[in-house]
């Protein structure tokens with residue numbers, strides 16, 4: 001393979017849009033990133049401006065292509081990975097969104113989902129889609145937009161509107177409106193896709209009141225998604241790899257076989273265990289989801305989802321102004337011997353797995369006269385490790401005992417947290433040398449389509465080395481710490497229950 005060729009990976013994450021150019025060894029030769037504005041219009045509501053997502057993405061693609069030219073590298077294909085579930089509804093003719101994108105963290109449809117649960121729809125939803133009935137997923141977000149934007153439902157019935165997750169919206173724009181497509185990993189996060197039959201499920205469409213005409217066609221992750229037009233990005237390139245960011249990260253970490261697992265620490269944290277061709281139904285409130293496949297039959301994973309991981313650091317930085325940069329949290333936490341009995345439960349938008357409590361809200365416990373910034377920062381970081389313990393316990397209870405945990409994502413740069421995570425889980429934590437596993441994963445998918453890489457064996461050469469963090473916490477201390485966390489979570493949930501009256 002010509003060493004002068006690269007694959008462009010577009011990663012539309014929750015906090016930023018970026019483009020990375022990967023060579024045949026999986027090395028990043030060029031990258032551009034632009035932050036994304038977060039909108040919190042009401043309690044539990046989280047929005048993005050879809051036009052900003054597209055324009056920022058476009059800017060990073062053009063800038064990366066320019067850098068590639070400067071260093072004599074030729075982009076040959078595009079892969080797209082994205083924050084999942086986040087939903088955009090746009091005009092079929094003009095491409096203009098009719099409302100801001102409702103972000104995966106948004107809880108505005110909690111009442112609607114509760115009503116469906118009370119009507120006994122939860123089990124049918126889980127059996128068909130592998131998901132729990134929760135506002136996290138896209139279906140109730142589509143219904144909300146159609147029912148709350150004046151005239152939207154009538155326009156949808158007339159065929160004037162289309163919708164999709166962020167991948168779909170970006171593909172539409174890259175192809176000048178020619179492709180309205182998504183991939184099966186993203187489709188499996190909508191609550192509308194039957195993960196066993198591989199199609200939009202008529203019963204789910206009825207339950208959530210979503211017209212099928214709005215939805216994109218679904219392809220495997222390695223497929224022809226159309227051509228990014230030269231008049232849009234500056235050169236014509238095939239889009240031939242698409243996957244939700246967590247599934248892409250799993251692929252980029254080399255979790256190709258059943259039993260392999262990873263956890264990605266970005267805005268949220270998502271732990272996935274590959275279950276091969278078998279869709280495993282969790283008995284402990286984990287999700288069944290479609291994983292990436294390089295070919296062959298559909299692959300599945302079991303997933304635990306935490307809504308707030310890096311987002312707690314963002315909150316400490318932007319809202320509380322405790323730090324100026326995310327990296328500062330490491331030194332502040334390390335400066336203390338212990339959390340001094342202080343626990344922070346970052347249930348800002350409810351709690352995800354294994355609690356699924358939409359109404360819980362965040363709290364800090366154990367404050368004393370001497371409590372200061374360092375303790376709060378440490379409690380914020382610790383909460384990410386404790387939440388992971390809750391996921392790992394659920395995985396263990398489902399029969400997936402993790403012997404070690406592979407990690408990646410922006411927050412995994414924090415050495416103190418990775419050590420604390422290993423201590424709390426009491427297993428080795430292995431951080432890959434490229435924490436950009438998400439982008440590498442989707443570059444791999446696109447590269448497979450065009451023969452840039454031959455097969456999974458060939459891809460393994462791109463996987464970097466890992467740094468291991470080994471557990472060294474005394475067992476008694478670990479049990480004490482975890483007991484404190486369990487009480488804090490129970491208290492938050494009890495508060496939500498009391499507030500409901």
Ligand SMILES: Nc1ncnc2c1ncn2[C@@H]1O[C@H](COP(=O)(O)OP(=O)(O)O)[C@@H](O)[C@H]1O
Pocket residue numbers: 013014015016265266267268309310311312313314326327328329330409410411412413414
């Ligand atoms: N050294 C660090 N310590 C703690 N958190 C960090 C550190 N570096 C980055 N983060 C957090 O990681 C998140 C960004 O990671 P990233 O993988 O880019 O997320 P996303 O894909 O969700 O946008 C941010 O929330 C940021 O606060």
Ligand SMILES: O=P(O)(O)OC[C@H](O)CO
Pocket residue numbers: 013014015082083084085104244245246265266267268269
């Ligand atoms: O933005 P991230 O990397 O935390 O990922 C968001 C997830 O895809 C939401 O399901």
